[in-house]
Amino acid sequence: MRAILVGVTTINDRYDIEYSLEELKGLCEAIDIETIDTFTQTLDRPNTRFYVGSGKLNEIAIAIYATKADIVVFNDELTPTQLRNIEDFLKIEVLDRSYLVLKIFEERAQNKEAKLEIKLAKDLYLLPRIQYLREKDDRIGGGASTKTRGSGETQRELDKRHLMNEIYHIKNELAQIRKMKLNQIEKRKKNEIPIVALVGYTNAGKSSTMNTILEYTNKEEDKKVLAKDQLFATLSTFNRKITINKIDFMLVDTIGFVSKLPHNLVESFYQTLQEVKNADLIIHVLDSSSPYINEELNVVLEVLHNLEATNIPTVFLLNKWDKTQSENLTIMGYKSIQFSNKTKQGLNELINTIIEEVSPHTIHARILIPYSRGDLANIIETKATIMKKEYQNYGTYFECEIPKNIYDKFHEFDLDTLVS
Ligand SMILES: Nc1nc2c(ncn2[C@@H]2O[C@H](COP(=O)(O)OP(=O)(O)OP(=O)(O)O)[C@@H](O)[C@H]2O)c(=O)[nH]1
Numbered sequence: 001m002r003a004i005l006v007g008v009t010t011i012n013d014r015y016d017i018e019y020s021l022e023e024l025k026g027l028c029e030a031i032d033i034e035t036i037d038t039f040t041q042t043l044d045r046p047n048t049r050f051y052v053g054s055g056k057l058n059e060i061a062i063a064i065y066a067t068k069a070d071i072v073v074f075n076d077e078l079t080p081t082q083l084r085n086i087e088d089f090l091k092i093e094v095l096d097r098s099y100l101v102l103k104i105f106e107e108r109a110q111n112k113e114a115k116l117e118i119k120l121a122k123d124l125y126l127l128p129r130i131q132y133l134r135e136k137d138d139r140i141g142g143g144a145s146t147k148t149r150g151s152g153e154t155q156r157e158l159d160k161r162h163l164m165n166e167i168y169h170i171k172n173e174l175a176q177i178r179k180m181k182l183n184q185i186e187k188r189k190k191n192e193i194p195i196v197a198l199v200g201y202t203n204a205g206k207s208s209t210m211n212t213i214l215e216y217t218n219k220e221e222d223k224k225v226l227a228k229d230q231l232f233a234t235l236s237t238f239n240r241k242i243t244i245n246k247i248d249f250m251l252v253d254t255i256g257f258v259s260k261l262p263h264n265l266v267e268s269f270y271q272t273l274q275e276v277k278n279a280d281l282i283i284h285v286l287d288s289s290s291p292y293i294n295e296e297l298n299v300v301l302e303v304l305h306n307l308e309a310t311n312i313p314t315v316f317l318l319n320k321w322d323k324t325q326s327e328n329l330t331i332m333g334y335k336s337i338q339f340s341n342k343t344k345q346g347l348n349e350l351i352n353t354i355i356e357e358v359s360p361h362t363i364h365a366r367i368l369i370p371y372s373r374g375d376l377a378n379i380i381e382t383k384a385t386i387m388k389k390e391y392q393n394y395g396t397y398f399e400c401e402i403p404k405n406i407y408d409k410f411h412e413f414d415l416d417t418l419v420s
């Protein structure tokens with residue numbers, strides 16, 4: 001299918017229209033719609049009848065004729081009235097950004113929860129539009145769509161009451177699934193396994209990074225997650241328990257972020273991200289080769305802000321460094337790592353950073369300090385938490401929790417390392 005894209009930019013827009021349409025183009029590609037032309041208009045607000053002005057709509061009509069486009073895609077969610085007016089005027093199929101995203105999510109949804117979430121969002125989207133869609137169906141009257149679906153089924157599908165009923169049931173079912181998930185999160189909190197969450201713009205390379213870390217720790221292929229060059233390859237959260245140097249942590253892969261999410265999807269989107277709120281470390285994956293890296297960064301920061309996850313320690317992973325153009329890229333005030341899943345550049349640094357963040361801040365040790373080192377015994381007395389203290393033949397014995405940053409001084413007196 002070949003499409004013409006249409007976007008309105010207003011003074012309140014946070015994102016550049018050029019970037020926004022580029023993103024829309026990516027969304028179209030995700031379901032095999034090719035972009036052949038784009039139209040933009042600057043307005044105080046989108047036109048209530050036609051989204052754009054009628055002059056612009058005329059230009060679009062001419063372009064449809066000239067390019068033989070199959071479809072027109074609008075960069076915002078259209079009201080039912082706009083949808084009807086525009087289709088009446090252009091006599092061509094019209095899609096809006098929300099429907100496009102819903103379609104993509106529908107195609108990608110794999111597990112039960114994701115499927116229910118997307119069905120709910122789609123039903124909520126359809127509900128106010130059902131009258132129009134039914135009329136449209138009547139107009140096509142007995143045409144191909146009725147034949148393929150069976151008129152009884154069409155009738156039912158478009159029945160408002162049926163939709164409302166379905167919405168009610170899906171909501172109930174989702175509430176139960178969420179309750180179960182919250183229980184799991186609580187349980188994990190009790191077990192105190194630290195959580196490391198991979199977050200980032202869609203297609204930045206979160207799942208690939210998860211797989212790279214899994215490869216580093218063990219070779220179990222079946223634990224790997226799906227990583228693919230497409231928007232929203234990951235729709236749900238995936239957890240994998242990882243052990244490095246005897247330290248356990250939970251690595252969490254999450255759904256990719258995108259701007260202007262359909263409002264019916266926002267709730268479920270944030271629901272799937274609940275785990276990020278409890279993370280001990282956030283690895284913010286950026287595609288350092290993207291020309292829109294700033295916009296993508298801001299989209300993600302906004303979501304993290306809404307999630308109230310901005311106080312969590314964060315490291316920025318400048319991914320796809322193998323093909324970046326921006327040699328001097330850094331994130332002010334934060335640790336950032338130049339990284340590549342292809343060449344494995346930066347992998348050791350990433351692993352060390354994770355270990356540092358998730359390991360306990362103290363080390364449990366049994367040490368024997370000779371009487372000649374009163375200075376060190378003094379440090380233990382003031383800085384460590386002492387569980388046991390004994391004066392022995394060769395020196396003072398301590399069983400204690402030593403802050404990690406001063407442990408090095410005591411390493412040679414650590415009885416456990418001496419034995420091993
Ligand atoms: N050149 C290069 N490509 C990469 C790198 N990391 C990931 N990719 C590619 O980028 C694409 C997206 O990777 P994913 O890991 O699926 O990205 P994601 O962030 O999980 O994407 P969503 O789940 O869709 O949000 C894939 O085609 C990967 O092969 C990298 O370091 N270098």
Ligand SMILES: [Mg+2]
Nearest residue numbers: 206207233234
């Ligand atoms: Mg992914």
